[in-house]
Amino acid sequence: MPKKQTVKCEDKFCPLHGKTSLRGRTFRGKVIRKFPKRVCIEFERVFYIKKYERYAKRKTKLHARLPDCMADGVNIGDYIEIKECRPISKIIHFVVVGKVGGEGK
Numbered sequence: 001m002p003k004k005q006t007v008k009c010e011d012k013f014c015p016l017h018g019k020t021s022l023r024g025r026t027f028r029g030k031v032i033r034k035f036p037k038r039v040c041i042e043f044e045r046v047f048y049i050k051k052y053e054r055y056a057k058r059k060t061k062l063h064a065r066l067p068d069c070m071a072d073g074v075n076i077g078d079y080i081e082i083k084e085c086r087p088i089s090k091i092i093h094f095v096v097v098g099k100v101g102g103e104g105k
C-alpha cells in the first residue's frame with residue numbers, strides 16, 4: 001500500500017495538518033528573513049496624514065509561523081500569504097498559508 005503523505009508534518013500550528021484555527025486578518029508580503037519554523041515578512045501600507053492632506057507609505061514587519069511542510073518552498077524574496085491565528089509566541093500570531101503567484105505588483 002503506497003503512503004499517502006510524503007512530507008511528514010507534525011507541526012500542530014500547520015494550517016493544513018494541524019488544529020490551529022485561523023481567524024482574523026490576512027496579509028500578503030515579501031519574505032525578508034527566514035528562521036527555523038519562522039519567517040519575517042514585510043509589506044507596505046498607506047496611511048493618510050491630515051495635516052498635509054497627503055498619503056504616506058510605511059512598512060510593516062510581521063513574524064509568521066512557517067510549518068515544516070512548507071519550509072522548503074518558501075525562500076527569501078518570495079511573496080507569501082499569512083493569516084492570523086492565536087498567539088503562538090510573544091511575537092508570532094500569524095501562520096503562513098501559502099505562496100502568492102507572480103511578483104505581486
Ligand SMILES: [Zn+2]
Pocket residue numbers: 009010011014015016017018067068069070
Ligand atoms: Zn503541514
